[in-house]
Amino acid sequence: MNVQVTSESHGFTLVELLTVIAIIAILTGLVLGIAGYASRKASIARAEADVAQIRDALEEYRTEYGGYPEAISNDTTVLCSNLWYAPQQDGLAPFLVMKGWNDPNRFDYEIKDPWGRDYHYSHDPSQSRGQYKLWSDGPDLSDTADDIGVK
16 A cells, blocks of 8 residues: 655745735835935925025025015015015016915915925014025924024
8 A cells, every 4th residue: 555645735834924024014114214215305405495596586685675675583474575576566577486476466475395384584684784594494393403594
């Protein structure tokens, strides 16, 4: 009598399944980490570009009107009025045009950073001749080390 024993394996062992799940989890973590880092770097780059654009508009304003717009508070609505609305009222092209700004009669546009917060601008001619502050709080409100701008 010849007995033949065969072992047929259908499926995966628990160890094989756990190994595959662990590899997928590690790869997912890497992809999400890289995507988050890239998104943060893109937001910082956009904020730096916005600050440069606003700085250029401030220089155009200074050239045309002989000084920077006064703003003792950090309210960017006043800044928008001076860089967008005021030049148009004087027959000039606006010094600053941001995405979505298309109504020449509107003076209450806001300048928002990539994190949805206002850019800050302050200039008091009686305190600082020829100097102003322009910045974003950056990605972290509590840490001033990541602020972006001109101080």
